[in-house]
Amino acid sequence: MEDLGDRAGYGPGRARSGQFGLAYLRLDRDLEPGMLVTIEPGFYNVPAILADERLCGPFDRDRTLDRERLAAFADVRGIRIEDDVLCTEGGSEVLTASIPKEADEVAAQVRGAAS
DSSP states (O other): OGGGTHHHHBOTTOOOOOSTTTTTOOOBSOOOTTOEEEEOOEEEOOHHHHTOHHHHHHHHHTTOSOHHHHHTTTTOOEEEOOEEEEEETTEEEETTTTSOOSHHHHHHHHHHHHO
C-alpha cells in the first residue's frame, strides 16, 4: 500500500494524523464485507527515537511514556503479531486465529521447528 500513497488507505475526507506514532497508520476507511485486512500491533524499542526530546518529550511530560517499564524491555528491539482478518456481514473472521501468539506457545513452535 505504501506505493499507492494515501489513496488506498484513507477514505474521502480523511487524512493522516500529525501525532507521532499515529502519522504512519496506513488505514482509515470504513470496512465492508469481503475486505481483508492485516492487523499488525507491534512494540518497537528504538533507542534513537526514545532519546529524541522532540519526538518523545510530549509523552514524557504527560506521563504517557513509562520509561521505567520500558527499561524492562531494553534488550528487545521489536515484536509484531500479525493477524489476517476477513470482514464479514456479521462482523469478522480471524483467518490466522490458530497461529500461536502467547510467548510459551511461540517458543514451543520455534523449538519444534528447530528439531
